[in-house]
Amino acid sequence: MDRILIRGGNALAGRLPISGAKNAALTLMPCALLSEEPLTLRNLPRLADVDTFGHLLNQLGVSTLVEGARPEDFGRVMTLRANRLTSTVAPYDIVRKMRASILVLGPLVARAGEATVSLPGGCAIGNRPIDLHLKALEALGAEIELAAGYVRATAPKGRLPGGRVHFPIVSVGATENAIMAAVTASGPTRIDNAAREPEIVDLCRCLVAMGAAIEGIGTETLEIEGRERLHGATYAVMPDRIEAGSYACAAAITGGALELVGARADEMRATVDALIAAGVTVEERPGALYVAAKNGIAPLELSTAPYPGFATDMQAQFMALLTRANGASVLTETIFENRYMHVPELARMGADIRVSGRTAVVRGVDRLIGAPVMATDLRASMSLILAGLAAQGETQVNRVYHLDRGYERLEEKLSAVGANIERVSDG
Ligand code: UD1
Numbered sequence: 235m236d237r238i239l240i241r242g243g244n245a246l247a248g249r250l251p252i253s254g255a256k257n258a259a260l261t262l263m264p265c266a267l268l269s270e271e272p273l274t275l276r277n278l279p280r281l282a283d284v285d286t287f288g289h290l291l292n293q294l295g296v297s298t299l300v301e302g303a304r305p306e307d308f309g310r311v312m313t314l315r316a317n318r319l320t321s322t323v324a325p326y327d328i329v330r331k332m333r334a335s336i337l338v339l340g341p342l343v344a345r346a347g348e349a350t351v352s353l354p355g356g357c358a359i360g361n362r363p364i365d366l367h368l369k370a371l372e373a374l375g376a377e378i379e380l381a382a383g384y385v386r387a388t389a390p391k392g393r394l395p396g397g398r399v400h401f402p403i404v405s406v407g408a409t410e411n412a413i414m415a416a417v418t419a420s421g422p423t424r425i426d427n428a429a430r431e432p433e434i435v436d437l438c439r440c441l442v443a444m445g446a447a448i449e450g451i452g453t454e455t456l457e458i459e460g461r462e463r464l465h466g467a468t469y470a471v472m473p474d475r476i477e478a479g480s481y482a483c484a485a486a487i488t489g490g491a492l493e494l495v496g497a498r499a500d501e502m503r504a505t506v507d508a509l510i511a512a513g514v515t516v517e518e519r520p521g522a523l524y525v526a527a528k529n530g531i532a533p534l535e536l537s538t539a540p541y542p543g544f545a546t547d548m549q550a551q552f553m554a555l556l557t558r559a560n561g562a563s564v565l566t567e568t569i570f571e572n573r574y575m576h577v578p579e580l581a582r583m584g585a586d587i588r589v590s591g592r593t594a595v596v597r598g599v600d601r602l603i604g605a606p607v608m609a610t611d612l613r614a615s616m617s618l619i620l621a622g623l624a625a626q627g628e629t630q631v632n633r634v635y636h637l638d639r640g641y642e643r644l645e646e647k648l649s650a651v652g653a654n655i656e657r658v659s660d661g
Contacts (some may be wrong), residue, residue, distance in 0.1 A: 236634040238645060239634055240622035241654040242604055246490035248651040249522070252478045252497045253279040253642040254309055254471035257547075260334040261410045262440050262471060263287050267341040267416055269444055271466030274313045278471055282638045283332055289311070290335055292327045294342070308642060319346055326352040326383065332639075336364055336407060339387060340415035347392040350384050361616035366401060366408035373399045374415050374423060385568055396421040396460050402494040404429045404540040409496070410437055417446040419460035428456050431541040432501040436472045443467035445490060447654045468658030475502040476547045480616050482506075482525040483551040484648065487558055487624040491526035492651060499523055504544040508536055508552060512559065531560035533598060538569050550576045550617035557585040558600035558624055566593045576614035579607040583621050583629065601626055608632035612640040619644070623653055 254277035329352040342349035375395040396419030416423035447459035477498035485492035546569040586597040604627035609615040622629030
């Protein structure tokens with residue numbers, strides 16, 4: 235199994251390219267199910283999750299063609315074509331690897347009149363049920379059955395009628411499923427308390443490019459007029475705001491200065507505001523975001539919230555950053571109930587963090603010390619990379635497959651801006 239070795243202490247400096255957004259890619263790829271014509275996605279990140287999603291779509295009969303990608307390029311162009319579906323089943327083997335597989339449920343039932351998807355089961359960052367996905371599809375007219383670990387959704391007359399969806403809490407994935415199911419319904423749909431994440435805006439824009447009729451994009455109320463069919467399109471995946479935020483923290487924790495090429499401040503305002511509140515310099519430059527920290531890190535009080543609030547996907551990285559603050563910070567996780575698994579690992583590197591329920595108090599320490607560590611999820615793994623970049627001595631981050639799910643060529647990007655980092659393989 236691969237490991238990442240970091241010798242900490244180098245201030246990072248230079249230009250670092252930001253890849254296409256993982257979470258946008260994972261909701262844009264299933265849009266291919268909605269049309270017989272090809273969907274071409276540009277700026278698709280090279281990530282394990284994107285490959286896994288591609289395999290899932292292949293099993294349903296969608297062809298995926300990757301064009302002109304040279305090994306030295308970041309990002310890929312993929313053409314997905316679902317002219318004839320050969321299966322409507324997303325099997326356990328794939329769904330257990332990647333929760334986002336549930337995002338085929340809405341578009342599959344819309345296209346084929348039925349869909350069977352394995353229940354995702356538990357996951358490292360909490361319970362993560364799919365009840366809201368199912369309630370939304372029911373509101374659009376699907377019949378839902380649960381049996382033998384699978385959920386089956388059917389459209390009684392072969393096509394969903396559409397309807398009114400009101401989400402009791404904001405869910406990114408359930409909003410995405412509802413949108414994808416509604417765009418080809420026979421009637422109109424209204425979605426209240428929709429998630430407003432930039433990835434949802436990206437999804438809506440791609441669907442509009444495919445001929446969908448969606449009003450209220452970027453707001454909490456979406457009105458969708460179902461269309462008989464969608465056509466093909468070419469669409470570029472948005473830049474990854476979480477990757478950009480993670481590397482902004484890398485600049486900050488090492489006292490360095492990075493130009494994050496392709497990052498868009500308006501899609502990550504809460505992260506930018508938190509960095510500025512911590513005393514970090516953040517400047518918008520044409521096509522890039524410049525982040526520099528020269529005067530130490532000030533402590534913060536931060537609480538995660540749905541967009542436009544502070545992203546839960548940035549919590550672990552800020553926790554790493556705040557271990558080096560001059561004072562005590564308070565972090566509150568309101569989205570997932572079990573998202574502090576990085577805390578004991580950061581503590582092994584010398585961090586002073588006390589967790590009580592959903593709140594963590596982080597007291598800044600003078601130094602972190604390298605250690606062998608491992609994490610159980612993607613962003614937690616990134617928090618250990620950040621701590622390793624700032625720590626004295628060597629940090630060995632195990633279970634690198636988590637990072638490969640969400641950070642395109644991490645060690646290459648970081649070593650190009652001065653980090654002492656390498657991947658080693660036991661084999
Ligand atoms: C997406 C992101 C993930 C991010 C999260 C919150 C993808 C592939 N993943 O995950 O990186 O951390 O948004 O920004 O885009 N919930 C229910 N029932 C449901 C669905 C969700 O109770 O049916 C709860 C969840 O347990 C959680 C909250 O709703 O407490 C928000 O989760 P949700 O927004 O659905 O997250 P995901 O779409 O899974």
